[in-house]
Amino acid sequence: MRLAAFLSLAAAVVAVNACVSNDDPFEQWHGPKAGDVRGPCPFLNTFANHGFLPRSGKYITHKDLADGLLNAVNFDANISAFLFDFAVSTNPEPNSTWFSLDHLSRHNVLEHDASLSRVDAFHGHADIFNQEAFDETRSHWGDIVDVQSGVSAIVARMKTCKSTNPQYSISQLGEAFILGETAAFISILGDFQTITVDKRRVEYLFQNERLPTTLGWKRPETQFTTDILIGNLQTVAVEYRKRLNSTVLGKRGEGYAERLMHGRARVL
Ligand code: HEM
Numbered sequence: 001m002r003l004a005a006f007l008s009l010a011a012a013v014v015a016v017n018a019c020v021s022n023d024d025p026f027e028q029w030h031g032p033k034a035g036d037v038r039g040p041c042p043f044l045n046t047f048a049n050h051g052f053l054p055r056s057g058k059y060i061t062h063k064d065l066a067d068g069l070l071n072a073v074n075f076d077a078n079i080s081a082f083l084f085d086f087a088v089s090t091n092p093e094p095n096s097t098w099f100s101l102d103h104l105s106r107h108n109v110l111e112h113d114a115s116l117s118r119v120d121a122f123h124g125h126a127d128i129f130n131q132e133a134f135d136e137t138r139s140h141w142g143d144i145v146d147v148q149s150g151v152s153a154i155v156a157r158m159k160t161c162k163s164t165n166p167q168y169s170i171s172q173l174g175e176a177f178i179l180g181e182t183a184a185f186i187s188i189l190g191d192f193q194t195i196t197v198d199k200r201r202v203e204y205l206f207q208n209e210r211l212p213t214t215l216g217w218k219r220p221e222t223q224f225t226t227d228i229l230i231g232n233l234q235t236v237a238v239e240y241r242k243r244l245n246s247t248v249l250g251k252r253g254e255g256y257a258e259r260l261m262h263g264r265a266r267v268l
Contacts, residue, residue, distance in 0.1 A: 025050045025071070026219070029210050032057065038209075039101035040111050040118055040126035043185070045209045047072050048101060057101035060087070064098075072211070073188050074219055078226045086110055102127055112174030114161040116153060116181070117206050122165045134206055136160060138199065146196045150182040151239045158244075176233075179240055183232040189217060192228055195235060 029049050032038055037057040038045040047053045052068040053060055060068075062084045069075035069083075088096060090103040090110055105111050107121040117134040118126045140153040162168045170178070183195070189205065189212065190197025201212040211217060 025052055026211060026213050030055065031209070037100050037102040038127055039104040040115065041101070041104055042117060042129070042206050042209055043073075043188070044101055044104070046205055046211060049209050050211060053101075059098045059100065061098045062088075072219065074221070074223050076223050076225045079224065079229060082226065108169070108171060108174070110173070110177060112170055112177060113165060113168050114154070114158040114170060114178065116157060120161050120165045120168065122167045129206065129209075131207075133157070138203060141199045141202075143199055144196050145186055145190070145199050145202055146194075147186075147236055147239050150186060151236060151243060154178055154182060154240065155243050179236045180229070180233050183236045184229065187224065187228065187232050188220065192220070192222070192224065192232065195232055 028051055030051075031049060032055075036048075036055060038048065039057070044053065045057070047068050048055055048057045050072065052072040053064055062081070065084050065087065066075075066077055066080040069080045070077075087099045087104065087110075090106050091099045092103070092106070105126040107126070111121070111126050113120040113122075115126065115133065116137040117129050118124075119130050119133055124130070137153045137157060140156050141149045158170070185202060185205075186192075186195050186197045189201045198215070201215050201217050204210065204212040204215055
């Protein structure tokens, strides 16, 4: 009798544990299945692979994005609203209230040349990770990716793309996105205060489209706010201007990123 009670208790504990881990999206990774879509953003693809966003990658609403970014990486509601406005602008259907990850690949809406891990639209699809492009990017990073090495990789990719793509172009918005993407990935995967991150975490996420929990990464405890994003983007922009002091962004001056954030997609 006692043995039977013990065995049923043990079975219940195992079932509860299985339930706990089965419900944990950080543990629940599945790549896309037939019919699912993914896009040019390694992070949003990753969140869909974990189920923080619809696994199909389709019909993502404001609520889906806000909940997903909050639960996956502790983004506050303002940044999510800001990013949703950009994202929904890529849906070819006017006045839509959702977007799908592959909409983000529409060239020169948000998607830009000189990506860190994708070929330019002239050469192929931005939805697909490209190892050669990413190998060039990571060859400029040390063991720790910081503002200096992050910007070195950006500038190197720009030079390569410019010399190999006869239709190469970057809009002001594209340039701001490039800098924001680097500010964001360092801050989210590493330390948002020192703006540094272990390179292995970044490589893992880009190459597997999976959160690097096996490398010790955890959902940030501090909420990621618009102020943190603007501050870190400005720091990246200052370094970028030092390297390319004749860019449009350089001429626009220190407040560019802030104006962009507060003016939403209405760029000067
Ligand atoms: C945790 C939040 C996010 C992070 C850390 C992040 C980071 C990144 C990074 C690093 C890239 C560059 C990939 C590359 O150059 O190969 C990228 C690309 C992109 N992301 Fe995100 N992203 C985030 C959320 C979003 C959201 C919410 C949107 C919706 C507007 C978005 C839109 C894009 C687009 C359109 C690209 C393609 C840019 C291109 O390379 O042409 N991302 N993102």
